[in-house]
Amino acid sequence: MTVKDDSFTDWKNREEIAESMIPMIGRLHRERDVTVLLHSRSLVNKSVVSILKTHRFARQIAGEELSVTDTLPFVQALTTLDLGPSQIDIGRLAEIYKTDERGLSVAEFTAEAVAGATGGNKIERREPRDVVLYGFGRIGRLVARLLIEKAGSGNGLRLRAIVVRGGGDQDIVKRASLLRRDSIHGQFQGTITVDEAEGAIIANGNTIKVIYANDPSEVDYTAYGIKDAILIDNTGKWRDREGLSQHLRPGIDKVVLTAPGKGDVPNIVHGVNHDTVKPDEQILSCASCTTNAIVPPLKAMADEYGVLRGHVETVHSFTNDQNLLDNYHKADRRGRSAPLNMVITETGAASAVAKALPDLKAPITGSSIRVPVPDVSIAILSLRLGRETTREEVLDYLRDVSLTSPLKRQIDFTTAPDAVSMDFVGSRHASIIDAGATKVDGDNAILYLWYDNEFGYSCQVIRVVQHVSGVEYPTYPSAV
Template structure:
């Protein structure tokens, strides 16, 4: 047998193991509401090749590739436990077991590591929480995809309706088609049918009512069997408490805005300040995509090194707010063709930092340049630190933050020397640290932070909605504080 034959045989063996993982992961998800992760990446509904690629990607953050033969014993161990709703990271289980040194078996170690999700400690499965999408644009459709994806266990969040203005001719068919196919994010994973007679879109068995309205005050959601729902406003039309309060109609319990909130509306960045949301707060904002990209790494750097001041420059993909070709626009520069120009514009991300990190006593300034790409942006975060450090120390620290801290769902880490923006389409993290571009000189640090300003931000919005809905389940092994 040749070396090449050995490599191919090894690959086929890994394929076989990954294939056997799929029914175990699916059963844990459906029957026990357990989401199996690998270094914060969900393995639910993933293909054989996707599972193998996720294991392979571990080398970018942990320094070495994970092999399915290492993680499979931990997955099998989970099937022997009386688990409740939770997220369990088998990548972290394998990594921590490797360095444990107590001589425990895989089964003993796993039972100890996830003890908070078993037996008398486990959380009871809750009834699903109704969700309404107000608006069905770029963010709205991605939120719909995520909500449908997460409905697989029958618990958690349940998308009940979308509210839009009535369009001309086959409105619901066209909206369903936009949900089914996306030029950036690809095909919808599943089946979509349209019930025009009853104004419904059925996606993977989820019946979604399409409600037509020009005024949020005109909708009685209880008439559609919707109650105690979270309404996500992704239109950006209203941003203050007075405007967003129009959504608080019968059937709606809370309103979440997918844009920076104004006035006293709390701006929430999941992973940083979501625990500050008061139980009786009915209106809140998820801030902006850029705020979500810079605040988690800014907090991480401030916690470890202290920050005296900073500036963020965002190189941002163009959005629907810009003109495709030169035409009138209320903004000075956004009227120029988005597909042909780099456009200097403003960003509210820097000022929003104060709302998300009120204890950060450091001035943060910011500006933005829109560029001719349709998705994925990069934030260049330049910081003056309270103490001197080295590039190696900063990278080791941020790598560990991405692996084993409470911010590991927000901050990702990549060391690939040839990474470009399209590589991060579909990233579920709020921010990805580019190790190769990072610069540190004494007390000055410059971080290059990639982010999918559509999908990564939508994931952050869903996390906030899960939190305020009481369906955000704990992760095991518990991240280091």
């Protein structure tokens, strides 16, 4: 048999193994609210090829490809356990098991590693928490996709309604179509139908009421059977506590803003300061996409090396706030054609760092350039460190942070030498460290951080909502 034949046979064998994983992963998710991860990447509802690619991706981080033959026994072991709602990373299980010298079987090791999610220790499955989207633009529709995807067994978060201004004939049909197809993020994974008589969009069996209102005061959510809901304001129209408090109508318990909050509104970056949210806090902000991109790696660097000062330059994709062609705009320069120009503008991300990292006393400055790409941005973070180091040390540290630390859902890591912006469309991390572009000289470090300013940010929003709703389930094995 030739090498080519050997490679093809090996591929078919791995396909068969990955295919056998799919029903087990699906049952764990639907029946027990268990999300199976591989190095922080969900394997739920993934195809055979997606599962294999996710395993192969591990070589960029850990230096060698992770085989499905290594992880299958852990999936099989999970199906035999009395698991409660949780997230279980089989990549981490396989990695730790290799270094365990006690001679335990995979089943014994797995049962021990996830003991906090089994038997009397497991979390009870909660009733779904109602969610309302106020606004249905770029972020609103991506958040909707994520909420529908995560509906899973029917527990957790449940998207009940969207609130929009009326748009004339076939308004609901057009909004459903925008949810169904996206020029950047592709087709919706599932089926979408419209019930015009009931004024609802039905997505993967989830009935989502479309409520028309020009102002928060016009809506009584209890009239739609909505109670104790979390409202996500995607409009950015109100950013202070007084304005956002208008959403605290009958049926709404908390308000989450998908833009930087002003005044005393807490700006929350999941993974960094989400644990500071007080249980009785009703209004909070998820900050900006750029703040979410820079704060986690900034915290990681400050924790290890100390940071004396820094500057962030963001090269940001254009947004709907800009004009397609030159036209009046209240802000300087943003009136110029977005797809034709690089546009210098301001960013509030640097000043927002203080809210998310109050213990970081280092001054951080920032500026931004909008460029003619529709999605994915890059933040160039230039830091003066508290001690001298080397490029190799920094990269080894950040690689480990992306794999094993509490920030592993926020920080990703790539060594791909030819990576470009479109490669990161759909990334669920807040930012991706580009190892090849990283520069270190003594106590100066420059990090290049890619981020999907639409989808990656939307994932951060969902994580915050899960946290404040009480349906953010623990991850095993625990981060060290």
